[in-house]
Amino acid sequence: MSPCSCRAAGARPARVRRRRPAHLILRGENHPDTLHLLTLARQSGVPVTTQADLPYLAVATIAGGAE
Numbered sequence: 001m002s003p004c005s006c007r008a009a010g011a012r013p014a015r016v017r018r019r020r021p022a023h024l025i026l027r028g029e030n031h032p033d034t035l036h037l038l039t040l041a042r043q044s045g046v047p048v049t050t051q052a053d054l055p056y057l058a059v060a061t062i063a064g065g066a067e
Contacts, residue, residue: 019062019063020044020046020063021041021046021060021061021062022046022047022062022063022064023046023047023048023049023060023061024037024041024046024047024048024049024059024060025048025049025050025054025058025059025060025061026038026048026049026050026051026054026057026058027050027051027052027054027056027057027058028050028052029048029050031057034057034058037058037060
């Protein structure tokens with residue numbers, strides 16, 4: 001099955017809009033499942049906070065405003 005088989009013939013793919021996170025909160029900075037998020041946040045200048053009692057491995061808040 002090709003990746004495009006679910007669309008009607010000739011249909012254009014939907015445009016994906018990515019939103020910039022305003023802040024990234026991690027349970028820990030060294031967890032292997034979230035290292036990619038930490039790397040991306042640091043490259044993009046997104047503030048990162050660690051919170052040991054976070055019930056999730058990672059939470060990102062999304063910046064508001066018009067695009």
